[in-house]
Amino acid sequence: MDLNLTPSEQSFREEFRAWLKANIPSDWDASGFDDSEHRFEYLRAWQKKMYEAGWVGISWPKEYGGRGATLMEQTIFIEEMARAAAPPLINVLGLSLLGPTLIAYGTEEQKQRFLQNILSADEIWCQGYSEPNAGSDLASLRTEAVLDGDHFIVNGQKTWTSFGHYADWCFAVVRTDPDAAKHKGLTYMLIDMRSPGVKVRPLKQMTGESEFNEVFFQNVRVPVENVVGKVNGGWEISIATLMFERGTLGASLQITFKRQIERLIELSRRIDHNGRPASEDSAIRQKLAQIYTEIEIFRLNQMRTLTRMARTGVPGPEGSIQKIFWSEMNQRMQQVAMEILGPFGQLTRESEYAVDHGQWAHAYLRSRGNTIEAGTSEIQRNIIGHFVLGLPKSY
Numbered sequence: 561m562d563l564n565l566t567p568s569e570q571s572f573r574e575e576f577r578a579w580l581k582a583n584i585p586s587d588w589d590a591s592g593f594d595d596s597e598h599r600f601e602y603l604r605a606w607q608k609k610m611y612e613a614g615w616v617g618i619s620w621p622k623e624y625g626g627r628g629a630t631l632m633e634q635t636i637f638i639e640e641m642a643r644a645a646a647p648p649l650i651n652v653l654g655l656s657l658l659g660p661t662l663i664a665y666g667t668e669e670q671k672q673r674f675l676q677n678i679l680s681a682d683e684i685w686c687q688g689y690s691e692p693n694a695g696s697d698l699a700s701l702r703t704e705a706v707l708d709g710d711h712f713i714v715n716g717q718k719t720w721t722s723f724g725h726y727a728d729w730c731f732a733v734v735r736t737d738p739d740a741a742k743h744k745g746l747t748y749m750l751i752d753m754r755s756p757g758v759k760v761r762p763l764k765q766m767t768g769e770s771e772f773n774e775v776f777f778q779n780v781r782v783p784v785e786n787v788v789g790k791v792n793g794g795w796e797i798s799i800a801t802l803m804f805e806r807g808t809l810g811a812s813l814q815i816t817f818k819r820q821i822e823r824l825i826e827l828s829r830r831i832d833h834n835g836r837p838a839s840e841d842s843a844i845r846q847k848l849a850q851i852y853t854e855i856e857i858f859r860l861n862q863m864r865t866l867t868r869m870a871r872t873g874v875p876g877p878e879g880s881i882q883k884i885f886w887s888e889m890n891q892r893m894q895q896v897a898m899e900i901l902g903p904f905g906q907l908t909r910e911s912e913y914a915v916d917h918g919q920w921a922h923a924y925l926r927s928r929g930n931t932i933e934a935g936t937s938e939i940q941r942n943i944i945g946h947f948v949l950g951l952p953k954s955y
């Protein structure tokens with residue numbers, strides 16, 4: 561592919577870079593990993609501001625409030641957000657997962673009803689897939705929905721539901737035909753989290769935050785018009801959502817990783833190991849160089865994913881290659897950070913001696929979840945084995 565930007569892509573980059581420079585609030589704490597209500601509202605207001613300035617939904621069609629820009633411009637947008645360490649867009653699951661799914665599979669009424677509010681962050685979304693006994697094997701899920709006139713009645717439990725405690729809406733996969741083969745009896749539906757019978761219980765993570773939750777549904781009424789696609793045809797749609805998730809994440813991550821490795825290199829020059837700067841220790845130098853190289857490989861693979869999406873309109877199995885690559889690489893990078901920082905690496909933001917406001921301790925602990933969320937490494941390898949290498953299915 562051609563890695564050079566066209567003049568219009570270049571000017572798009574410059575325009576957005578200038579906008580960010582002028583608009584990122586001066587009180588923004590980029591090291592932030594606090595999950596308070598205050599931070600949530602702060603980020604919601606920031607997304608609204610970006611939306612009003614025309615900077616949300618870059619590649620979404622104009623008729624639904626997007627900018628109608630190209631995939632490359634969308635990538636430039638993500639890169640610039642990461643480069644400027646801008647506050648993130650809070651409605652990430654709506655923007656990256658549900659929005660593209662509705663654009664591809666939703667009815668016109670659903671697009672009109674939901675897309676604009678995803679962009680403006682007036683309605684925050686969560687993803688109701690995993691259950692206590694259904695994660696990797698999602699199709700074994702048991703939350704059931706039974707038709708009752710023009711509503712479904714939903715009963716069951718979801719878990720690991722990120723943003724569940726803030727969400728207004730949930731895109732969920734539920735079982736509507738218990739007698740059909742397990743992939744066939746599923747339906748994809750949009751559930752109002754304010755409905756009677758929805759209960760949310762936050763789960764504490766080892767980072768100390770509560771990013772995700774258990775969600776209980778007890779006789780929750782969902783209008784039939786909230787079904788996306790066909791009743792019992794939800795499997796295909798739920799997989800499309802996952803492909804969007806894996807395909808688009810890489811662009812911002814490569815910039816975030818690049819910033820982190822550059823910072824680590826800087827720290828290695830200042831922190832001593834055995835009486836001399838860590839940067840002079842050959843083992844540390846090799847590890848830093850290895851990570852640096854891997855981030856470059858990740859960037860180039862991201863371009864490959866983009867090329868495919870630009871040609872076919874959908875992400876392919878490259879998304880799984882990228883998912884394994886970045887999640888495992890990030891764990892290795894955070895390990896190297898701990899080696900360089902030594903005991904300082906364990907200090908959290910509360911300590912006055914913490915390096916970079918304790919972000920390294922947080923990043924190390926948070927990275928453990930990377931090889932689980934959005935499909936575990938084992939599952940990604942199964943997908944690559946089957947869909948890329950053409951090996952027989954093992955599951």
Ligand SMILES: Cc1cc2nc3c(=O)[nH]c(=O)nc-3n(C[C@H](O)[C@H](O)[C@H](O)COP(=O)(O)OP(=O)(O)OC[C@H]3O[C@@H](n4cnc5c(N)ncnc54)[C@H](O)[C@@H]3O)c2cc1C
Binds near residue numbers: 689692695719932936
């Ligand atoms: C930070 C974070 C955020 C998340 N957010 C959400 C969310 O918003 N919404 C949501 O629905 N879910 C969310 N999840 C859940 C996530 O999708 C699941 O944890 C994941 O799919 C794995 O499922 P599980 O935890 O049930 O593990 P299991 O599926 O029980 O897997 C246990 C182990 O067995 C392995 N294994 C399972 N099947 C196979 C196989 N066929 N071949 C080889 N190995 C296998 C797995 O790789 C894993 O190591 C989140 C998870 C994390 C960590």
